[in-house]
Amino acid sequence: xxxxxxxxxxxxxxxxxxxxxxxxxxxxxxxxxxxxxxxxxxxxxxxxxxxxxxxxxxxxxxxxxxxxxxxxxxxxxxxxxxxxxxxxxxxxxxxxxxxxxxxxxxxxxxxxxxxxxxxxxxxxxxxxxxxxxxxxxxxxxxxxxxxxxxxxxxxxxxxxxxxxxxxxxxxxxxxxxxxxxxxxxxxxxxxxxxxxxxxxxxxxxxxxxxxxxxxxxxxxxxxx
Amino acid sequence: xxxxxxxxxxxxxxxxxxxxxxxxxxxxxxxxxxxxxxxxxxxxxxxxxxxxxxxxxxxxxxxxxxxxxxxxxxxxxxxxxxxxxxxxxxxxxxxxxxxxxxxxxxxxxxxxxxxxxxxxxxxxxxxxxxxxxxxxxxxxxxxxxxxxxxxxxxxxxxxxxxxxxxxxxxxxxxxxxxxxxxxxxxxxxxxxxxxxxxxxxxxxxxxxxxxxxxxxxxxxxxxxxxxxxxxxxxxxxxxxxxxxxxxxxxxxxxxxxxxxxxxxxxxxxxxxxxxxxxxxxxxxxxxxxxxxxxxx
Numbered sequence: 001x002x003x004x005x006x007x008x009x010x011x012x013x014x015x016x017x018x019x020x021x022x023x024x025x026x027x028x029x030x031x032x033x034x035x036x037x038x039x040x041x042x043x044x045x046x047x048x049x050x051x052x053x054x055x056x057x058x059x060x061x062x063x064x065x066x067x068x069x070x071x072x073x074x075x076x077x078x079x080x081x082x083x084x085x086x087x088x089x090x091x092x093x094x095x096x097x098x099x100x101x102x103x104x105x106x107x108x109x110x111x112x113x114x115x116x117x118x119x120x121x122x123x124x125x126x127x128x129x130x131x132x133x134x135x136x137x138x139x140x141x142x143x144x145x146x147x148x149x150x151x152x153x154x155x156x157x158x159x160x161x162x163x164x165x166x167x168x169x170x171x172x173x174x175x176x177x178x179x180x181x182x183x184x185x186x187x188x189x190x191x192x193x194x195x196x197x198x199x200x201x202x203x204x205x206x207x208x209x210x211x212x213x214x215x216x217x218x219x220x221x222x223x224x
Numbered sequence: 225x226x227x228x229x230x231x232x233x234x235x236x237x238x239x240x241x242x243x244x245x246x247x248x249x250x251x252x253x254x255x256x257x258x259x260x261x262x263x264x265x266x267x268x269x270x271x272x273x274x275x276x277x278x279x280x281x282x283x284x285x286x287x288x289x290x291x292x293x294x295x296x297x298x299x300x301x302x303x304x305x306x307x308x309x310x311x312x313x314x315x316x317x318x319x320x321x322x323x324x325x326x327x328x329x330x331x332x333x334x335x336x337x338x339x340x341x342x343x344x345x346x347x348x349x350x351x352x353x354x355x356x357x358x359x360x361x362x363x364x365x366x367x368x369x370x371x372x373x374x375x376x377x378x379x380x381x382x383x384x385x386x387x388x389x390x391x392x393x394x395x396x397x398x399x400x401x402x403x404x405x406x407x408x409x410x411x412x413x414x415x416x417x418x419x420x421x422x423x424x425x426x427x428x429x430x431x432x433x434x435x436x437x438x439x440x441x442x443x444x445x446x447x448x449x450x451x452x453x454x455x456x457x458x459x460x461x462x463x464x465x466x467x468x469x470x471x472x473x474x475x476x477x478x479x480x481x482x483x484x485x486x487x488x489x490x491x492x493x494x495x496x497x498x499x500x501x502x503x504x505x506x507x508x509x510x511x512x513x514x515x516x517x518x519x520x
Contacts, residue, residue: 004327012315085311089277095301095328222278 001096002104008091009078009108016077017112020070024120027062032127034058039131051136059124059140067151068182070116075158078109083162088219098220106159106212113155117148146194146201150185153205154178160211165219174211181208226253227286228375228407229274234283236269243269244432246283251424254405258418258439260513261428267411268308271379274409275305287375301329304373308380310364314353318363321352322370331372340366340396357384365393369400375407382414390417397421419509429517439509446512448505449479449488454498466491469515480515 035058038047050056082088091105092098121144125137157178164170181204185194194201229251236243243266251257259267272278274285276292285292290299313321318341326332340362341348346355352363361381368376376397382390394417401408412418425442427435435442446468453459453475461467461479466487469480477499479488485504492499507515 001328004324007320008313008316008324011320081313081315085309086307087311087313089272089275089307090305090311090313092277093275093300093303093305095297097297220277220279222272 001094005094005096005101005104006108009105012081013074013077013109013112016073017116020066020073020116021119024066024070024116025123027066028120028124028127031059031061031063031124032130035128035131051132057143059128059144063124063144064147066120067117067148068154068185069151071113071151071154072158074109074113075155075162078105079159079162088163092220098216102213102216106156106209109155109159110152113152117151121148142195142198145198146185149202149205150182153208154182156205156208156212157181160208160215162215163212163219164215165222170215170218174215178208227251228253228288229257229409230286231270231274232284232286234270234273234280234285236266236273236278236280242432244428247426247428247433248283249424249426249436251407251409253407255423256401256408256410256421258422258425259409259411259428260415260418260425261411261413262430262517263413265428265430267413267428268379271308271377271409271411274377275303302374304368304371304376306364306368306376306378306381309383310357310361310381312352312360312364312367314351314360317349317351318346319348321363321367325367325371329371333370333372336372336400337366337370340369358386358389361385361389361393365396369396373406375409376401378408378410380411380413382412382417390414394421415510415513416508427513427516434516443507443509443512445482446507446516447481447484448507448511448515449481449485449502450505451477451492451499451502453477454500458495458497461491461495461497469518478515480512 038058047058051058082091091101094101121141124140128137128140157174161171161174161178164174227250229249231250232248234247235245247270249257259270261267269278273280274287274292276295279293287295288299288302290296295303313324316324322334322337326334344355344359344362346359352360355363361384365381368378378397381393385393397408398421400406410418410422419439422439425435425437425439426433453472456472456475456477459472459477461470463469466483467479467481471478477497481488483491485502489502
């Protein structure tokens with residue numbers, strides 16, 4: 001049963017997942033090609049100075065937005081088919097506990113996103129080690145981790161917005177909440193910007209996870 | 225008595241609008257139960273309550289003895305559910321959807337599904353989203369028959385279907401359900417199709433439950449009396465326990481009632497209504513339904 005439910009989830013999101021992976025790969029390869037070009041054109045100490053002293057990130061740009069975009073895309077692909085025509089009723093009617101069904105659905109989406117991010121991290125790390133020592137790689141992880149946590153937060157919030165049955169108030173409230181939680185992460189992407197608040201931010205992003213279940217409970221009760 | 229469904233004193237409102245109040249009915253094992261009513265009278269609301277997707281303002285529904293708000297997986301496996309509009313996972317194709325559902329049900333009958341799919345003459349790779357409404361209805365029916373449930377909850381199976389597909393749907397239900405003593409809860413606004421199919425019914429209108437009865441009793445006891453009015457302007461009557469509904473078109477009067485001819489004639493005479501050619505006319509189930517609920 002679990003395998004069948006995951007099969008359904010995969011059918012909905014597979015092209016989106018593959019497209020997002022491709023986008024990550026293209027973006028990372030582009031970043032590395034640019035880095036390689038800069039290395040050839042300028043002296044290494046200049047790059048070192050810009051990266052560590054001036055905090056200019058060679059890996060920012062589009063990479064800041066891709067985790068958010070992938071969270072949004074996966075949430076839409078996974079939950080739009082469920083809420084259009086109230087198809088979620090069919091899913092909840094499957095002979096499993098409702099909590100089990102929904103945990104599997106949202107858990108699978110989260111796992112797919114983490115896997116996508118892991119592939120992106122691994123590729124970026126692998127290619128960056130050609131040019132930089134581990135010290136920079138570590139700081140790159142610290143700097144970019146909030147973007148990826150933000151991507152998960154977007155995924156969880158968008159699923160909650162989709163499942164929420166009442167358009168007028170709760171959905172608008174959730175959209176406003178999502179905007180204020182995510183907006184700083186897109187606009188602030190300096191070198192180690194969230195290094196000192198990473199744990200707090202991690203806890204904050206986890207707090208958005210249960211919103212889905214609040215919306216689901218309202219869907220079940222037929223709140224309108 | 226072995227009841228598969230028991231709904232007790234259901235009351236529901238949307239905001240301040242009352243859908244129905246204190247609605248109760250029971251469905252016996254092996255019977256076919258029709259919830260009949262015009263659009264917007266609360267048929268889908270009842271289905272949503274039955275399946276646990278809507279919490280009624282008060283009252284309770286039991287399915288196989290379990291509260292519909294907290295159905296166990298084992299009980300859900302015994303209930304086949306057809307959504308209004310034959311909604312299914314339209315991002316799947318015919319092969320994928322059978323593969324998906326078959327994993328959930330131990331008594332899955334693959335042959336029943338593919339027997340119907342062969343009639344569609346479409347490829348297994350055909351996506352449900354690209355099918356016609358009639359074809360989608362066959363997919364939804366095939367899946368329910370393959371599930372082999374003890375109770376089928378069918379929400380407006382006739383929606384969007386032409387006469388051929390509607391007939392096919394009921395023929396298959398008859399073949400599978402009647403033969404195997406399955407219980408069916410069906411709603412529809414096309415009443416004529418359900419004649420000779422359903423055993424018991426509840427008829428809803430915009431104020432609540434109009435009637436809960438065996439269909440045969442309803443057809444035997446609900447009567448239509450027609451007559452000619454000599455002075456149509458004198459035809460002034462009210463709906464009550466005797467006159468359940470009435471019509472007057474030019475000089476033709478019609479009264480729908482559960483009472484006998486003698487009572488109705490006395491009722492007219494007491495109100496000084498002059499009539500002629502008073503006679504009873506037989507009704508189909510649809511005519512009786514319209515007679516009871518009205519045309520508007």
